[in-house]
Amino acid sequence: MIIVSACLAGVECRYNGQAFPISTVIEMVKKGQAIPLCPEILGNLSIPRPSAEQCDGKILSNDGHDVTSEYVTGAKIALGIAQLVGCKKAILKSKSPTCGCGMIYDGTFSGKMIAGEGIFSKMLKEENIKVYTENEIQQCI
Template identity: 40%
Template structure:
């Protein structure tokens, strides 16, 4: 039996896959992971979306970008590809980017592109939760590290 692995949003590790072409590098998370086996994923890129890309939010259960174009199929395909990648792995938990329409674990933006947050999960986070995988929000992780 192999070592359990941790799924991590690739942007948290410094990969420039965020919608704006940047990343969400988190030194505390990288330090925590240094002796662990990691599976880095960016479901949005895995679903075929470019970097950079228009910001997206979940609008009435459909992922839509700021131009009103549905990117729902790309988000769902990316979540499927990421889930297929981990299907035979023993997963300890997933550390995911806060508020993301893919990876948000507790809150996501409300779909109005006004920066208003609501309770909810991103597309990929929801799939992980259905499989019973423990989700750790990157903001929550930062709080844990400070204790």
């Protein structure tokens, strides 16, 4: 089974209340090949919500609140679901403080990217689950 970021499956759950639909991901979900998850929603964050970035080991919203606990809680719940269904791969939304893989925003809210992992992406990798971004779907399927 493949876990996918819910926003890639067309669920309007991103920080701005929008989706980031990818037709291939939507078809995978419709065919029962993938399960959509949003760790941020599982962590009880609202839709919409302030944007957030990783900064010095914490996740801070652009209005200055420390939302690390919510993000970690949601990522742990999502990891538990991934393990329950025997997930071996994941397709996650790039650049996200939760789902980003390889590159994330630098914590300055300036649009600058740095090498790094979203917290859910990192947890999956620690469990030997291969993580891809929406830009790498063909490598995953």
